[in-house]
Amino acid sequence: MKIEIINYIKEAVRYRLVQASGSDEEVNFPEFDFAKDNSEFSKFVIENKLQIFEILILLLSILPHVSPGFLTNILSEYFPNGSDFPEFGGVKGTNYRGIIPTGETALYIVADDNFMARNFAIKAFDESHIFHKKSILSLGSAPEGEPKISGKLLLDNEYIELFVYGSISKPKLSQDFPAELLETSMEWGDLVLQKKTLNEVNNVLVWMEHNNTLLTDFNMEGKINPGYKVMFFGAPGVGKTLTASLMGKHTKKDVYRIDLSLVISKYIGETEKNLSQLFNKAKNKDWILFFDEADAIFGKRTGVRDAHDKYANQEVSFLLQRIESHSGLVILASNYRSNIDKAFTRRFQSIIEFENPGVDERRELWGKYIPKAFMSKALDLHRIAEEYEVTGASIVNIVQYACLTALANKEDTLSNATLIQAIQREFIKEGRMV
Incomplete structure (x- = not known):
């Protein structure tokens, strides 16, 4: 100053x-x-x-x-x-x-x-x-x-x-701030999703770009709910977290992933306090809030058997109230849609399924993740994409191992054999049949 x-x-x-x-x-x-x-x-x-x-x-x-x-x-x-x-x-x-x-x-x-x-x-x-x-x-x-x-x-x-x-530092993950900034070196063009999934994600981007205009220029404030709530569901590794990160980067908004283990407290009243601190911080910051593994708190509820169940339900109700009143984008992610209580899903403006990549998506992912220096005409990525069903996260692991193997063997490029060996290793790690 x-x-x-x-x-x-x-x-x-x-x-x-x-x-x-x-x-x-x-x-x-x-x-x-x-x-x-x-x-x-x-x-x-x-x-x-x-x-x-x-x-x-x-x-x-x-x-x-x-x-x-x-x-x-x-x-x-x-x-x-x-x-x-x-x-x-x-x-x-x-x-x-x-x-x-x-x-x-x-x-x-x-x-x-x-x-x-x-x-x-x-x-x-x-x-x-x-x-x-x-x-x-x-x-x-x-x-x-x-x-x-x-x-x-x-x-x-x-x-x-x-x-x-003269500048603001980003808040760090702590007991007082139970969220971490999601960042990625990838760009929007690197995102590979099935077409219907990408179309739904683009609909959320449309809201992000035009909602303020709708509210202010067309007198809709007070007539529609503030903010936008969307649920991502799909198996691990299909791109839910990456998509949230890239949505923030694409729209120049910070994305904070909520650590529910820090939010949820065994002490009565502490969960509400932790959540209040988080949402008060996020208020007017134009952040995207990303609740990963949301079924940990939004899972199907059971009957109230004791005081613990009673306060657990109160915590969920409090979180829902804060999410509904939040004026920005809130993303809840779960591996399975069926894990989320139906009473909660009706509150979402959008529910987007992230399916495992098909053949075309796998072919594109292989092409994006394998470094150009390791490519060769002998590498049959189309056949590999057809024969081996893997997620984007698995492809990253496979490419890393395959490239390291090639370097260790003093090979200039990847061969089909090296890549398939890396795929088989990944299958064994995941407990799948080779």
Whole structure:
């Protein structure tokens, strides 16, 4: 963050404290032309058409991260005798030794004791405000019996990174964030699926491209459900995860795979907490959420026999509620459609079957995965595609082993014999008849 912007909020605080302390120091309210600045903070201000009071509140929330001792030092400067100044607000942290600004601090800097101005500025903490809608800034919880406005100004960590350091790092898989970013080096043209499957996947892409236009330009918001829920089902290795990854890459959206083992907790209430943290993070991020092996939580339910069953059903209901209200794309994947409770499937806009690749698809997959340097005219990929039923994931394993074998044997290209030997090895590994 530029020093000029930091100085802007510092001067705004100084201006207000000079008035409160009765100092004869001449300080004018600062000015800064955000439209002429190219920092990420200024870009955000201009893009979202923020007003002065909103800018000041945001900058106050950033101040402890860029100038930890400023608020403590400036209060000491104008109130050297340690005079209590409740109008300024602020609290001490557990480890942080400076003053953390609160909602009271924000209202004081923005409006002083102007009642009408304070009532206007306090709207920055409403649920209808952009700060809440985009999960940018919020008020921390105040102790019971104390004014809500005395809660800390809490700026989302991603916006701290953006405004202070100029970029946002991707969240990492952890207990607090039970999801991992799916990435692939492959491109959309590398995806090989049966035609009817690919057509259904393309229908989802149509929604991703045109849904916002439908909602905003044709007054459909509120008339149709937000977001899009789709189920992928098919045997392991047929491309469900790869398709989700490529859909994100193709549309320039991050895809996060939910680790249900981290989400589901044996402690009552913890599952809902874990899910809330995840969906709150995903809200307004335009992420694709991918629930792999979804039957672990959406499997067929049994009758309620004990308290454990009761809370398990509550967890599923809570997850369904969050999925239905999510405004983006949610993909649930399962090996078998029959594993998913029918009560859940009716909530999907699309259910897509990923079948094992046919002869044509297998021929294309062999051609894509075998490196050109290992190709030869003697290699009969069409016959191999006809005779050996394998999935895309199996083909990757087979090609890797076959190429390593060729290199070990000092062979320049793959032979039918080497490739078939690798296929037979893969069959044995899978417990199939050779």
